[in-house]
Amino acid sequence: MESYRQVGSHARIVLTGQWGDEVMLQETAPYLRDLVARRQLLRLGEALVAYFVADVRNGFFSLRRQFGRILGRKHPTRSEIPRWLATDFVTRLRRAGYFERMQPSPPQHPYRRLMLQAMSRVHLANDNEYSDLSFTGALMETRSPLLDQRIIRFLLAAPTVPLCLDKWLFRELLKDRLPRAVVRRAKSPLPQFPVTGYIRRHGTGWAELPPEARHHLACFVNVEALVIPLVWDAQHEAKSFVDLSPLSLYKWLQSKVV
Numbered sequence: 001m002e003s004y005r006q007v008g009s010h011a012r013i014v015l016t017g018q019w020g021d022e023v024m025l026q027e028t029a030p031y032l033r034d035l036v037a038r039r040q041l042l043r044l045g046e047a048l049v050a051y052f053v054a055d056v057r058n059g060f061f062s063l064r065r066q067f068g069r070i071l072g073r074k075h076p077t078r079s080e081i082p083r084w085l086a087t088d089f090v091t092r093l094r095r096a097g098y099f100e101r102m103q104p105s106p107p108q109h110p111y112r113r114l115m116l117q118a119m120s121r122v123h124l125a126n127d128n129e130y131s132d133l134s135f136t137g138a139l140m141e142t143r144s145p146l147l148d149q150r151i152i153r154f155l156l157a158a159p160t161v162p163l164c165l166d167k168w169l170f171r172e173l174l175k176d177r178l179p180r181a182v183v184r185r186a187k188s189p190l191p192q193f194p195v196t197g198y199i200r201r202h203g204t205g206w207a208e209l210p211p212e213a214r215h216h217l218a219c220f221v222n223v224e225a226l227v228i229p230l231v232w233d234a235q236h237e238a239k240s241f242v243d244l245s246p247l248s249l250y251k252w253l254q255s256k257v258v
Helices: 002-008 028-037 041-054 059-071 087-095 113-119 122-130 149-157 165-174 194-202 211-217 223-227 234-243 245-256
Strands: 013-015 141-143
Touching: 028 041, 113 149, 194 234, 211 223, 211 245, 234 245
Parallel strands: 013 141
Antiparallel strands: none
16 A cells, blocks of 8 residues: 555556566467467468577477377366355355356457456456555556557467567567666566465464454354364465455454444
């Protein structure tokens, strides 16, 4: 919030590069398979050359790994019901057909399926809401040019090789506008998720619910399951975040009681 307020003292509108990873997802194997299916052999050859030139060291192994993921037969994993959900609450959800209700699928695309999946996730809307002035309290508006529908349509029609290889398109556009060190800089993700690092240093005691919380959550949560300490699995962080949901629910309920 303090960062938003500081920015708001300088400008009322801020442009962000958020969602660059999503719109430039490197979906190489699906694109090459689409060229094969349409018998575009010349373009396939050009794409393969561009791919190996862009990533000489890891090109072959990366391509083989991606083809293996695409061609390998994998059964979709079913979402497990969290152990801490109250039994009667789960029963009411089943009666209402909640678990059988089909979630809307993103539109199909021959080689940009992951991008469309990313653009269809609920967290995209959440992140935009978190930067809204009604949430931040700062007199500034955040805009994401990469979510402009015209840009998304262009990227859906553009060949992913070489445009999406290591964000080649962005680097080409900026090579005469930014210093070379900036344009050629490799992506440097965080070595670990911040919550994972915090838990490794401080444990999970902070995630334990106070005794009074169990009374308020009894309609939705199995109180006995809350006695078990939170086990954070760094290999399956998404599932571990689900186990933090009772704490989030309690904090949300607290915020609604004035």
